[in-house]
Amino acid sequence: MGRIIQTMKGYARRIVDDELDELLTGLSAVSLEGPKGVGKTATAAARAGTSYQLDVPAELQVAQADPRRLLAGAEPILIDEWQLFPASWDLVRRAVDENPAPSRFLLTGSASPSGAPTHSGAARIVPVRMRPLSLAERDIETSVSLAELLSGSGAAIAGTTETTLRDYVEEILAGGFPAIRGLPGRAARAQLDGYLQRVIDREFPEQGLTVRHPDTLRAWMRAYAAATSSTATFESIRGAATPGVGNKPARSTTIPYRDVLSRLWLLDPVPAWLPTNNKFKELAAVEKHQLADPALAARLLNVTAAKLLSGEAVGPAVPRDGTLLGALFEGLIALNLRVYAQSCEAEVRHLRTHRGEHEVDFVVVAGDGGVVAVEVKLSTTVEESDLTHLKWLRTTLGTDLRDAVLLTTGQHAYRRADGIAVIPAALLGP
Structure with missing residues (x-):
């Protein structure tokens, strides 16, 4: 042995x-x-x-x-x-x-x-x-370092990528599991389906929970996938799992689903940022839902590149802002940021005021309390309205905000005259 x-x-x-x-x-x-x-x-x-x-x-x-x-x-x-x-x-x-x-x-x-x-x-x-492969680990060249942004040096932002929106969609669908990425389309989809089926058939029993109604569990997982990048309540996810059915699965049934999936590291929600200083009032404490890899969410919802790019409504109706593609793209960014932040001894959070007046998609918090704020936009262009919450946070935090970043699907990385860094998602690395 x-x-x-x-x-x-x-x-x-x-x-x-x-x-x-x-x-x-x-x-x-x-x-x-x-x-x-x-x-x-x-x-x-x-x-x-x-x-x-x-x-x-x-x-x-x-x-x-x-x-x-x-x-x-x-x-x-x-x-x-x-x-x-x-x-x-x-x-x-x-x-x-x-x-x-x-x-x-x-x-x-x-x-x-x-x-x-x-x-x-x-x-x-x-x-x-350890998480699935980030974009920087998928042989995609990066030019901007999260560690440098966290240092607060205000370094010049530069770089160009040929990565297109279609490429990001393909990366979402391909996922970051090393053994699956090299497979052709149908084989990769079959492997992801098998991965999810194994979770239901084997991993749950190994965790001491026998699934008497596998279809109910799979429906709950689909609803959770549809809630990607949202702060939907677990009650709304439970309801979305069985639309039109009056007799919803009991909380005593669905709570163990969540617990086991968490123990299997398959649920990877982004916690709320709740700083201890008094610069903020009435911050919401809800977490933002994410699966370990957006590819799992895409397979649970059985979406194709064409469906995502068309903006077609897919899957259970869970309240969220924007399209499913936007949610899955944010999920891909969440995966990247968490891999990069961990290497910098930093953590990734999100910020939302209690009434929703201000939201910042991601707040990367260094060990010394310094912050990099990150907004995500599924677009190649930048509008002033895209920067509202970043500017509000900069005014609120002052020098504690080391940098403010807008991640896009564009080609060029640059720093605006107002100091905000505009970076194509593919160019950000550790």
Whole structure:
């Protein structure tokens, strides 16, 4: 049991690798967390000395019979899909207590075990989130750094891209799961469908929830997909899952759906920004809905490029501003910003005043409190009205606002005379 793994040839380095390089120089154990298929195993195996794959039945059985074998081998030791044998977490935690030398263990997990104290190893096993491929990891050339924007240097903004609206649509549909991206259209769609079906058929039971009515769960997931980039209430999502049906599924049925999908890292909502200073009054605390990858939302809604580009109404009727394409484009931006912000030790939030007078699509908050505000526009042109909320936030925050950005589908990146940066979405990187 246990295989020695050399650095994998052909491994495409991810943005999270830089974070792992820094962390493992001082930390003994790191846990890579995120949904299945985002590349956690490949990233961990590329730097592991020994690998134990607990999703292989034979290896799992040996680990259950003799847990301490998971501590044997060349370090770092990778324990892949540790949640299938939750005792492995405490085993590593105790091993780190005994010997906290750097770079000893890598764990990967595609779910938080139901009822398990996942982070009971705080200060011993440090979690690192891994998400699907960002645009910068899809061989799309970038020219503007989020880290530079967060520095507040006001650096010149430049760069040109040939990425078109059609290209963004194709990226939304292709998704950021590495093993699926290389497949031709129908095969990729079949793989995404299979991914979603596996969630219902296998992942839910593994999380301790038997789905007696799979169609009800799938309808709820479709409604959630339709709510992408909105702050729709869970009651409205529940209602949209069964339009025209008087006897809606009970809250006691749908709340476990949300909980399990969260434990599987498939729901990735953007929290509201609620700063502790007194510069704001009556900020809304609701989160903005996102799935782990907008490609999953697109498959749940069975949309094509033609449907998205036509602006055709698709899927359950969930209250939102604008078109479904606009919502999914914002979902793609959310994925990118979160990957880039994590590399900068920053967080991504959204802002909305209680009555909706002001909204900012994304607020990237650095560890020192500095802020970059980001608005998203599905257009190649910029109107003054597109900048209203950015200018309001700049007036409100003063020097705490390091930069203000409008992301577009245009070709050219530049800084306006009023200081606001206009950047094609494809050109923004870490």
